[in-house]
Amino acid sequence: MIRYAWLIPLFPLAGVLINGLLGSRVRDKAGHVASLMAGLSLLVVLGIAREMILGPGGSHVVPVWTWITAGSLSVSVSFLVDPLSTIMLLVVAGVGFVIHVYSIGYMHGDPGYPRFFTYLNLFMLSMLLLVMADNYLLMFVGWEGVGLCSYLLIGFWYEKQSASDAGKKAFIVNRIGDAGFLLGLFLIWTLTGSLSYAEVFKAAPQLAAPAATAIGLLLFIGAMGKSAQIPLYVWLPDAMEGPTPVSALIHAATMVTAGVYMVARTSPVYVQGPGALEVIALVGALTAIFSASIGLVQNDIKRVMAYSTVSQLGFMFMAMGVGAFASGIFHLMTHAFFKGLLFLGAGSVIHALHHAPAAQQQDMRYMGGLRSKMPVTYWCLVAAALALAGVPPFAGFWSKDEILAGAFFSGHYVVWGLGTAAALMTAFYVFRMIFMTFHGEMRVDHHAREHIRESPAVMTVPLVILAVLSVVGGVLPGFPPDAGWIHKFLAPSLAKAPGHAALDEGVRVVKAAAQAGAQGGGHGTAGIALIVLAIAVALGGIALAWRMYLRDTAAPARLERRFPGLYRLLLNKYYVDEIYQACIVEPIYRLMRALFDFDQKVVDGAVNGSSFLTVWFSRISGIFDLRTVDGAVNGTAGVIGFFSQLFKFIQSGMVQNYLFVMLLGVFLMVSAYLFR
Amino acid sequence: MVPLTHYLALGAILFLIGAAGVLMRRNAIMILLSIELMLNSVNITFVGFARQWADLTGQVFAIFVIAVAACEAAVGLAILISLNRDRQMMNVDEINLLKW
Amino acid sequence: MELAFFYLFAAGIVGASLLMVTRANVIHAALLLVLAFLFMAGLFVLAGAEFLAGVQILIYAGGIMVLYLFSIMLMNVGVAVRLRQWHRQSVLALAAAVLLGAEVWAVLGRGGYPGAKAWGWGLGQTPGNVEALGEVLYTKFLFPFEVASILLLAAMIGAIVLAKREITR
C-alpha cells in the first residue's frame, strides 16, 4: 500500500482538474466530486496508516520523478511515509474529508460553488504535498501552495473589499515568513549539500551549534508566518473573512499547524542548536498568552476562535521549544479535532442565523439561548470547549498537560507560568463563548428567530464525528501521559533533545505518578501536583465564565468600567495592526512613491538632461545656422520639444540652407588648398 | 591663343554668379535659371581644357552636361508646375517638405 | 585678335548673367540668359568647338530655354514680381560667394599649368571637329552616351508624371 502513496495527492489533483475545467458542467455536483476525491485520498491514507501502525513502521521513500538538477543540487519529487507523516496524513485527510462533506451543506447555493471546491481540493493537494514531501523544497512547494489556497479562499467572496484585503494580507505576511524559510533552506543546502530529509539529518550531527541555530531561526521565521506566531500572527484573525469551513480546515486544523510540523520534522537539526529552541519556546509562550488575552473580550464568535487558534499554536511551539516534540504533534492532532469542531459548530450557528442582519450573524452579543433550538450543535460544541479548556478526559487535557509538564520539568519555569496563565484564559473565553451563544436569553433579531433551526445532517454528521474524536482522541493515543502510544509511534521520526535530561526525569516521575493515580493512590509528587493544578485552572476558568456571564451578567460591564484602558487595549488587539500599518506599511508606501519620483525626476531626468545637453552642443555647433532657422527657439518646455528642435537645427527643410552650407564647405576646402 | 586661365577665370566668375543667384533668390524659376548658368560655366571650363590639351574628352563631357541640364530643366520645371498648381507657391523658402 | 573676341564674348556673358540674376521678372531673366548662351556659343567657336557651339544655340538657347519660357507662361508669374525677391540669407551668401571668388582668383593667380598642345582639329581642317567628336562619342564614350539617353528618357517620363493633372479622382 505504501508504494501507492503517490495516489494520495493524485485524487485531489483530479478533483481540481474536474471542478476547475468543467466547473460550469458539474455545477451542483462539484461538492460531491470534491468530497469523493478527498474520501478516496482518505482511504489510501487509512490503508497506509494500517500498515504503518500494525506493521513494522519504519521510513519509506516513494520516488516519483526528478524535479530539478543543477550542478550539485538535485531535488526530486518523492514522498516520505514515516510515523510523523502518517499522523499528519491522518489529520489532514481525515479532518479534510469531514470538512469537505460539511461544506456541501454550508456552501449550498453559493454562486461560486464549483470554484470553492476547486480551491478546497487544491488546498488538500498542497497540504498533502507539504506533509508527504521527502525534502525541504517539495515541502516548500506545498507550503506556498497552501498559502495560495489560503489567499484564494480567504478572498473567496472577492466582491467584499475586506475579504480580498484579508487574503492579500495573509499571503504577504506569509511571504515574509517564506523569505526566512527560503533563506534557511539555502543555508541547509550550503552547509549539508542536500535538501532531502534523510541526508540533511545524516549530516546534522556534524553541524556547529551556531550554524544549526541559524538554520533553526530562519526556518522558524517561516513557521511564524504560516503558524501565526508573534510578530507575524496578524493575518490569522483577519482570515476569518473566509467561509467558515475554510476557517476550520485551513486556519485551525491543518495549514496553520504546518509550521509546527516543520519544526518537528527538522528536530534533528534543532537539537544541535538549542538557542533556536529557546527562542521558539519563548515566542510560543508569549503568543499563547498574548492572543488568549485578546480572545477574552472579542465579541465576534469567529474572532474568539481565531485568537484561540493563535494561542493554541503558541502552545504547540512551546512544546517544540522545550524539546517535547511528540507532545507538540499530539497537541496538533487533538487541536485539529476540537478546533475544527469549534469552527464547524460556529459555522452551524452562523448558518442558522443567516436571516439576521449581516453585522449580527457572527456577533455573540446578538445570540444567546440557542441551546434548545440547536441541540446537536450545542452538545458537540460543549465537548469541543471542554477539550479546549483541558478538562479530563477530553482530548485537549492530555496533550496540553503534557506540554506544560514538559516545560516545567525541562526547567522553563517562565514558559510554564505563561502557559498556565494562558490555559486559565482559554478555559474562560471558550466558555464565555458557549454561555453567550447558547445560554441566557435570546437576543437574536426578531425577524431571524423563526428561521433558526438545526443544520441538515450533512453538516451535523461531521460535527458528531469530530465530537467523538474530541472526546476519545486524547485519551486513546495519549494515556498514560508522556508514555502513551503516540510517543512510541513517533519516536523514530523525532530527535531527542539533549540537555533536556531533566525532561526524561520528569517523564519518569509523571509516568509513575500517573500509574499510581490510575491505581487510585499516590500523592505528593510534582507530576500529580501539576495535573491537579491544570485541572483546577481549567475548572476555575469555566467557573469564572459561568459567574460572569450566567449568574451575574452585569459583571462584565462593571469590569469594563473599572478598567476602561485595559479593556480598550484588549478589544483593539493591542493596536498591533495599527502599529504595523504606521511603522511598516505606510513607510513602504511612502518609500515607493518617493522612489518613483526619484525615478522620474532624477534617473530619467539624468537621461533627458544628457539629451538636453546634446541638443545644446548641437545648437552651439549650429550657431551659424541659427539665423536662418524659421521661428528660432521659442522656449517651449518639454522633452519632445527638445528632440524636435534637435532636428530643426539639423534640418531646416530648406534646400537653400543646405546649399549654402555646401558652398561654405567648398570655401573651406579651397581655403585648405590655398593655405596648406 | 587665349590662355587657359582666362577660360578658368570666366568659368569661375559665371559659376559664382550662378551660385549667388541660387542662394539669394527666392523665386524657384530664378534658381533653376541660375543653375543653368552654373552648368554652362562648367562647360566653358571643359571646353577651355579641351582646347588647352587638344583632347576631345572635354567637349564630350560638355555634351553630356547639356544632356543632364536638359533633364534637370525638364524635371525641375515639372515639379514647379505641379507645385504652382497645387499650392500656388513660387518661392523656395516656403517649400519645406523635406522638413520632418 | 582672338583675345579681343574672347574679351568681347566674356564681357557679354558676364554682363548678361549679372543682369539675369538681378531681374525681378523671370521672362526678362530667361531672355537675358538666352543672350548669354549666344555669347557662349561664340566663345565655343573661338575655342574650336564648333559642334558644341551649334548645340548650344540649337538645343540650349532654342530648346531648353523655350521650355523655360513655356513653363513660365503656364505659371502665374505676375504675382511673383511684387513679392520680396531676395532670400534672408542673401547677405551671407553674397559674402561667401565673393570670398570664394577671391580665393579662386588667388588659386588661378598661381598659374602653373602644363603648356598647350598642338591644335589638331579646327575650322576648315580635316578631320573636322564634328567628325572627330562623333568618332570619339560613338566609340570610346558609347556606354556613357547610352546612359545619357536612358537618363533623358527617364527624365521625360518623370516630367510627364509630375506635371500631368490628376485626370481621375
Add this chain to the structure above:
Amino acid sequence: MSNLPLLTLVTFLPALGAVILMLFFQKERTGAIKAFATGVAAVDFLVSLPLWTSFDTAQAGFQFVEKAAWIPSIGVSYFMGVDGISVLLVLLTTLTMVVSVVCSFTAIHEREKEYYVCLLLLATGMLGTFIALDLFLFYVFFEITLVPMYFLIGIWGGPRKLYAAIKFFLFTLFGSVLMLLGILALYFVNLKTGTGKLTFDIAELYTVGPKIPMQLQVWIFLAFFIGFAIKVPMFPFHTWLPDAHVEAPTAGSVILAGILLKMGTYGFVRFVLPLLPQASQAFVPFMVLLSVIGIIYGALVSMAQTDVKKLVAYSSVSHLGFVMLGVFALNDQGLLGAQLQMLNHGISTGALFLLVGIVYERRHTRMISDFGGLSKVVPVYATIFAITMLSSMGLPGLNGFVGEFLILVGAFKAFALPLTYQLYAPAFAVIGIILGAAYMLWLFQRMFFGTLDNPANQKLTDCTAREVAYMLPMVALMFWIGLYPRPFLARMEASVSRVVKMATLAQAPSPASVAGLGRGAQEAPRR
C-alpha cells in the same frame, strides 16, 4: 538533415517572408497578409524545432555550426551555431514570434503590411543575435533589431510614441556603440598580442580573453557592461524601458520583454564572462550591488504605478535584476537559474503583456483604477491572468519559482559563506520576492476583486478562442517548466558549466591590479 543549414534557415526565413510580403502583397488584402505572416512565423517555429529534438545535451560546445568567410580582408566570418546558452532562447524567440503575430490581428488597423514586415525583420535580427558566433556578425544583428523596433514603437505606438521610440533608439544605440568599441578593442588586442590573426570568431577569442592584462580588461568590461546593461536594463540605465513598453503596441511589448531584454543578459553570459573572466570576477561586488538595487527598486517602483503596463515594465527591471544576480553568482546553480529565468521572464512577462493587450483592445485604457471586479465578467481571462501573475511572482509549481530558486541558491552559495557583508545580496533578493508578491497581488486585487462599479466594464467580453489559443502555449510552458524543468535544465547544463569554468578558472586578479585602475601601466609589466 545534417547537411541542411538549419540555423541559416531559421534566421533568415522571417526576413525572406518579409521581402515576399513587401513585394507581392497588396496592402488592402489584410487577410492574406495576416495569414502569410502567421504562416511564416509558424513555419519558422517548426523549422526551429529540430534544435530541441536533435540537440546533444551532453555536449558543451557549439552545435549545428555553419561557418564561411564573409569579409576575409578584416577577418569577419559568417559563423553561426548554438549551444545550451542560446538554443532555448532561439526557440523562445520563434515561439514568441508566432504568438506576437497572432496577437496583432485585431490590435493593428493601420499600415498592416508594413507592421508585419517590421515584425518579421525583427525576428531575423533577434534570431541572428542569439545564433551569431562572430562578434562582428553579432554586432550587426544586435543593431539590426533596433530599426524595426524603432518603427514598431514610433508608428504603431501610443500617444507619446515618438518620445519613447527616440529614447529607446538613442539610449540603446549609445550603449551598443560603446560595445562596438569593446569589440574592436578585443579584436586589436588579439591582433597585437594574441594569436595575431584577423578574427572576430569568439571560439578563438575565448582563448585570448583571459590573457589580456587586467587594466585593459577593465576598460573592455566597462564598454561591454554599458552596452549590455542598457539592454538588460540594469538599475540606473532602465528608464527607457517603461516608456518603450507603455508606448509600444502589444506585440512590441511582448517582444521587448520576452526577447530584446534577453539580448543583454545573453551578452553577459556569452561574451563578458568567458572573454573577460578576471574583470568579471573583479566586478562581482559592483554587479551584485546593481542587481540587488534593481530587484528592490524595480519592485517598489512598480508598486507605485497606476498603469498596468508600466507596472509590468518596472517588474521586468526587478526580474532582470534576479537574472543578473544569478549570472554574477558565477556558479552552476546561479547561472543555470539565470538562464532559466530568462526563459521564464520571457514567458511570464510576455504573457502579462499579452493579457494587458487583450483588455486594452476592449477598453482602450490601462489605468488600474478604471478596472475592478473583473472576475465576475471575464472568468477565463481572470484565471489566465491569475496563473500568469503567480508564475511571475514565483509560486512553486510554476516556472518562475524554479528559476528564482536556483538563482537564490547560487547567490547564497556564492555570497553567504564565508560570512561577509555580501550576505546582503541574497537576503535583499529574498525581500524582492516578498515585494514581488505584494505588487502583483495588489494589482490583481485592484483589477479583478471588489465590486464591478465601472459601467464600462460590465459589457466586457471574455477571451475569444484566438486569444485563448495564443495564451495556451504560454500557460502550458509555465506548468511544464514549473513541474518538470529537467529537459530545459539538461539542455543548458553542459554549456553553463563550461561558461562557469571559463569565468572562474582564470586566476583571480591580485587586489593591487584591481585597485590600480589608473596606475595599471606600471602594473602591467609585472604580470
